[in-house]
Amino acid sequence: MLYRENGHFKTSYRADLALFPVREDRIAMLALLAAAFTVVPWLAGDYLLRAVLIPFVILSLAAIGLNLLVGYCGQISLGTGAFMAVGAYAAYNLQVRIEGMPLIVALLGGGLCATAVGVLFGLPSLRIRGLYLAVSTLAAQFFIDWFVNRVHWVTHDSSSGSVSVPPLTVLGVVLDTPGRRYLLCLAIVTAFALAARNLVRGAIGREWMAIRDMDIAAEVIGIQPMHAKLTAFAASSFIVGVAGALWGFIHLGAWEPAAFGLDRSLELLFMIIIGGLGSIAGSFFGAAFVVILPLLLNDVPRLLGLPLSTAVSSHLEHMVFGALIVFFLVVEPHGLARLWATGRQKLRLWPFPH
Amino acid sequence: MGFLLETMFGGLMAGMLYALVALGFVLIFKASGVFNFAQGAMVLFSALAMARFAEWIPHWLHLDSALLANVLAFGAAGMAMVGIAWAVERFALRGLVNQPPIALLMATLGIGYFIDGAGQLLFGDATYKIDVGLPKEPLILFENVFDGGLLLNKEDLVSALIAAILVAAMATFFQVTRTGRALRAVADDHQAALSVGIPLSRMWVIVWSLGGLVALVAGVIWGSKLGVQFSISQVALKAFPVVILGGLTSVPGAIVGGLLIGVGETLSEVYVGPFFGGGIANWFAYVLALVFLLARPQGLFGDRIIDRV
Numbered sequence: 001m002l003y004r005e006n007g008h009f010k011t012s013y014r015a016d017l018a019l020f021p022v023r024e025d026r027i028a029m030l031a032l033l034a035a036a037f038t039v040v041p042w043l044a045g046d047y048l049l050r051a052v053l054i055p056f057v058i059l060s061l062a063a064i065g066l067n068l069l070v071g072y073c074g075q076i077s078l079g080t081g082a083f084m085a086v087g088a089y090a091a092y093n094l095q096v097r098i099e100g101m102p103l104i105v106a107l108l109g110g111g112l113c114a115t116a117v118g119v120l121f122g123l124p125s126l127r128i129r130g131l132y133l134a135v136s137t138l139a140a141q142f143f144i145d146w147f148v149n150r151v152h153w154v155t156h157d158s159s160s161g162s163v164s165v166p167p168l169t170v171l172g173v174v175l176d177t178p179g180r181r182y183l184l185c186l187a188i189v190t191a192f193a194l195a196a197r198n199l200v201r202g203a204i205g206r207e208w209m210a211i212r213d214m215d216i217a218a219e220v221i222g223i224q225p226m227h228a229k230l231t232a233f234a235a236s237s238f239i240v241g242v243a244g245a246l247w248g249f250i251h252l253g254a255w256e257p258a259a260f261g262l263d264r265s266l267e268l269l270f271m272i273i274i275g276g277l278g279s280i281a282g283s284f285f286g287a288a289f290v291v292i293l294p295l296l297l298n299d300v301p302r303l304l305g306l307p308l309s310t311a312v313s314s315h316l317e318h319m320v321f322g323a324l325i326v327f328f329l330v331v332e333p334h335g336l337a338r339l340w341a342t343g344r345q346k347l348r349l350w351p352f353p354h
Numbered sequence: 355m356g357f358l359l360e361t362m363f364g365g366l367m368a369g370m371l372y373a374l375v376a377l378g379f380v381l382i383f384k385a386s387g388v389f390n391f392a393q394g395a396m397v398l399f400s401a402l403a404m405a406r407f408a409e410w411i412p413h414w415l416h417l418d419s420a421l422l423a424n425v426l427a428f429g430a431a432g433m434a435m436v437g438i439a440w441a442v443e444r445f446a447l448r449g450l451v452n453q454p455p456i457a458l459l460m461a462t463l464g465i466g467y468f469i470d471g472a473g474q475l476l477f478g479d480a481t482y483k484i485d486v487g488l489p490k491e492p493l494i495l496f497e498n499v500f501d502g503g504l505l506l507n508k509e510d511l512v513s514a515l516i517a518a519i520l521v522a523a524m525a526t527f528f529q530v531t532r533t534g535r536a537l538r539a540v541a542d543d544h545q546a547a548l549s550v551g552i553p554l555s556r557m558w559v560i561v562w563s564l565g566g567l568v569a570l571v572a573g574v575i576w577g578s579k580l581g582v583q584f585s586i587s588q589v590a591l592k593a594f595p596v597v598i599l600g601g602l603t604s605v606p607g608a609i610v611g612g613l614l615i616g617v618g619e620t621l622s623e624v625y626v627g628p629f630f631g632g633g634i635a636n637w638f639a640y641v642l643a644l645v646f647l648l649a650r651p652q653g654l655f656g657d658r659i660i661d662r663v
Contacts, residue, residue, distance in 0.1 A: 004466055076456055124648060128651050131459070131598075132651060134459070135597070135643070136643065143637040145637075156496065273456065273460045311474075311479060315470075315472075316471065317471070319468050319472055321464060322466065322468030322471065327447075328449060329453070329460060333450065
């Protein structure tokens, strides 16, 4: 009743192609953004910002990047952590080696380096498909893990292999409070989420989806697989690289190569599958799920008053996490985004039964 | 020359273990179309079960014979793996019929987390020993051919023999028995197998049990060599390039791929590694498999990929 699509008469192509064609969606999105930018940093405490919101926002960005590749173009990648690492280390080197490098430029430069590496490791996708490709992308993961560990130039010759970033400033504002850091991440994520949504509704996004649905048929109707697959790898690794740079710079501050290991890649894949493949909103849902669940699982035994040792509770956490993933896949294999879509469908009629 | 052969032999031994883990993968992939990320966790779980049961059973039953204890522990661990197979089919696979492969892959990751956690919760997370009485003393061969002969490990030879017997038994089972034939039918075409009356879910339990038993053997061999600890579940990561190199659907591919990767990895670490500062074994196998796949996208012995529009 309140939320409905009929009655919106579109009188121009522009209106028909709008990012959010339904007016209620537009209003809701603006309200959500306004709340995220003003109310949330004002209300949330430092712990909430540092441990929940900043990781959530950054991992959402990485999940969006991965979703472009896996959800829209259908090329499964298990090497996302490596592309995050490339972004983080490249941004670090730009920041440390070049005097007076603005933070934003360093972050985007990290993204560009990740793009180059991503396209390089995307080249095999022209020949290898499906699960074979998925396993081949592990090559990127292990090679880059080894590379940043062994090549000391990358870590600026630090003896332990860990690097830490200098104090961060953006446009003269020192990012010293979690609130400011959160706002920077949120602004970047908002920009990239809109850009990604814009990308997937355009010609290039449609090419990706055609390749995903059936690549031979797509080739027959005149889509170049090379162009489509490599652009997908490029766009995806650019976003993932920026997310990696943010993860290193804003969330961790100082990090070791292990921060971008295989676990991170798998975690990101979890996010987009639980959130919903081929859905930008789903990337946010999935990131929220993966960030919040371990924190909750950590707190449950304490709240119930069970005296568990850390080892036992971490094993239990593993078990519950694994079981929940299987449960979610069985109950809703299309992810949280599908639940959201179903909810919207229901909302169209609400409060009437038919 | 002697050193080269010794290195190669070491590589073959490592490769045999990879091949065993890869064999579990291939069995499960063939019959249920699931790329089983949980195989590493299954190896860890079964090795932990074996190590701990071998410790506990003599206490419970007041046994003295180490052999009997080991046999009982092996049986108990095998039962545990069958239980896991049943649970996986009942609670995960049954609900995921007809889902895209990536959803199944994710489900096995979840299963892997669960088994990892459960194994360490039930059996403890320290380092344990498995002693099944494999001979430990070194063996020196061809003393009259090379200087100092070839230094080999009897334990390795025995485990290679066990692995070979296991593979032969598996091949016979698939070729000769009724169940084996049903499994091959399921691997060929799920729908056709269902329509001629083969119970799909029971076949899945059987094949996951077989995968579990192969994992158990791999776990016991690995565990008696290096001790049982969490890092065992990482062996599975080495088995991934093996399965794609050999082809996801081929049992001989798993064996040949495993041996190739094992030898290639060891030789590269010894002869090429020093130029790169060492530690290249981690990614070498993947790059080898990747380069190979560029020439032959379905792996060495995999089914040809045929696209229909």
